[in-house]
Amino acid sequence: MTFDFNAYLRQWRTDGAGARRDILAGIVVALALIPEAIGFSIIAGVDPRVGLYASVAIAMTIALIGGRPGMISAATAAVAVLVGPLVRAHGVEYLFAATILMGLIQIVAGLLRVHLVMQFVSRSVITGFVNALAILIFLAQLPQLTHVGWQTYAMVAGGLAIIYGFPRLTRAVPSPLIAIVVLSAISIGLGLPVHTVGDMGKLPEGLPGFALPQVPLTLETLRIIFPTALTMAAVGLLESLLTAQIVDDMTDTDSDKRQECAGQGGANIVAALFGGMGGCAMIGQSVINVTSGGRSRLSTFVAGAFLLFLLAVLGPWVGRVPMPALVAVMIMVSIGTFSWNSIRNLRRHPPTSSAVMLATVIVVVATRDLSMGVLAGVLLSGIFFAAKVQRMFAVERLLSAEGDVATYRVAGQIFFASVDRFTRAFQAERVATAVRIDVSAAHFWDISGVAALDKIVARLRREGRAVEVVGYNRASADIVDRFALHDKTGVELGAVPH
Structure with a gap:
């Protein structure tokens, strides 16, 4: 595979308006990454710094070496749920070692063209994956909407009004960014009793440091981390490749899936060396980026760089950002991610295609495991295809x-x-x-x-x-x-x- 340096440079270059959109979109994504990364750290059973530093390192690295410009990668729930047993049994240093091995496996997968297995994932499975993820994104916001005062509901409603109404005035600035700024000013100015980002967990101070995992280099260590690393690598690649396909469709462009596999591996290795957990592409944040105007590698790099700036310099102020503002953004993502045409197409499409889509949604929502849903959809598609050809x-x-x-x-x-x-x-x-x-x-x-x-x-x-x-x-x-x-x-x- 030859590397086209001129094509790579074009994935960074944009005109003045395009660069402004990329930068502003990256800022929005950085703000949305903070509560997600903290939440995923809690799921994994590690300090919030592990998820936040991972998001910084993965986003900035994947912008340089990934294969899908404009796609956002960071610490994710899909990977976080896999590492809890390893962390509880052996400690966070073994998590860092497993993340490095995860990255190496993904690089090998890229060299072996494992991305070609995506050819066996039908459109019905992808639609089901998207719809299920939209539902999970919405369900993830419910804890912030229960047992709260009326001020929270009012701010969420106001945030949605700004998000959908502001573009009618101008699209020069992403409406989600306006919603976050306006609602933060109102919450801080009036001292409203609402949850803030700081309530999710303590934000780190300063910059992450480079360090190798403090684990013995023995076969016993490999035996401990390999099963977790292999599962993390497989789930991370599956979610990243599906997200890349979705961003391809949203932007009507193509991407290098083989390079994306290797890029994900390199990004995870960098994350582990700077005290972060493993991650992969995030469809929610990728949708935020694309709908906010982000298209080039610059938007992804800005998301990671601005997140680092927020954590290192503006930590106390970021901690005061109201959660209702970010909930409003994620509800917008949920609405925008869901394929509403798929509901109308239930009667128009062949029954087998609709069954595959619904099965994928049901399994993902029931198990909270995206890989299990996709596997169920692919198997069901194969069964229906074999039955059709058999006739x-x-x-x-x-x-x-x-x-x-x-x-x-x-x-x-x-x-x-x-x-x-x-x-x-x-x-x-x-x-x-x-x-x-x-x-x-x-x-x-x-x-x-x-x-x-x-x-x-x-x-x-x-x-x-x-x-x-x-x-x-x-x-x-x-x-x-x-x-x-x-x-x-x-x-x-x-x-x-x-």
Whole structure:
């Protein structure tokens, strides 16, 4: 894979208006990252600094080496829920070591082109993933909306009014940023009794320091961290690749998924070396960035750099930002992320596609595990596809005028899901002394299909019948010649029988 330096520079360069949008979008994202990172640190059972420093390091690093400009990566819940047992059993230093190993696995995955497995994720699964994530984002805001005073509800409503109303006046400044600034000024000025960012956890002071994990370099350490690191790497790549596809669709652009895999690995290694936990792409913050005008690598870098500035310089002021302002932003993200067309399409799309989408949503929301939902959707898609292709199969029997030669014309796909019907089609042959199997309209896909043909030919010959198979296409002839036991093609490849 060659590196196009000019193309890379274009992913940074924007005109004056574009640069302003990227910078302002990055600022909005940085503010939205703070409560999320603190919350994920609590889930993982570590100090808030671990999640915040991770978000800084991952965002800034992925802006440099990632494959999807404008996408936001940071500490995430999907990874945080995996590391709690490791932290409780062995301590945070083992988490840092596991995160470095996670990054190395992701780099190897990029070199091995693991991103190509995304070709097997159907559009219905992606839609279900998006809808489920929108629901989870909304549900995550409910703790900030329960057992609170009327001031919280009023501020959330006011924030939503600004977010959706301000663009009618001007789009020069992202409306979520205006909402955060205005509501913060009102909350601080009036001393309103609402939750603030500081209530989520103590914000760190100063800059993160570079340090290697303080763990013994032994096989025992590898045995301890490898299962967690492998799971973190797999979940992180899955969520990052799905988010990259969603951002591709939102911006009508393409991205380098292979580079994104390796970039995620490099970003996680940097995060661990600066005292951070593992992370991956965040669809919520990516949607904030894109809808706020962020398109280039600059917006992602600004998100990380401004978050670092907030933590190192403006920590006390950031701690006073009211949570209702950020809740309003995340509700906007939830509304914007959900695919509302998918509801109308439930009756228009094939029932199997709608079932896959709904199953993905239900599993994700029920388990709070995005990877489990995607896995369920992919498996269900595979089952429906196999059933559909299995029905695209037919066998027609023609008997010669003399009644001694039976010609079977096979049409369709012969693979593991259709071999039973293929075999049964020949079980009733009791008349002809010679059998001609015409497969010119069929295709053999796997060794199950070849084994079924073997079985048919062997049985008919045991019964004393002459058997001839004709009409193989090139691919079918190749797999039959390689794996058949009783019959080879013996015909010119691609020949069509008369």
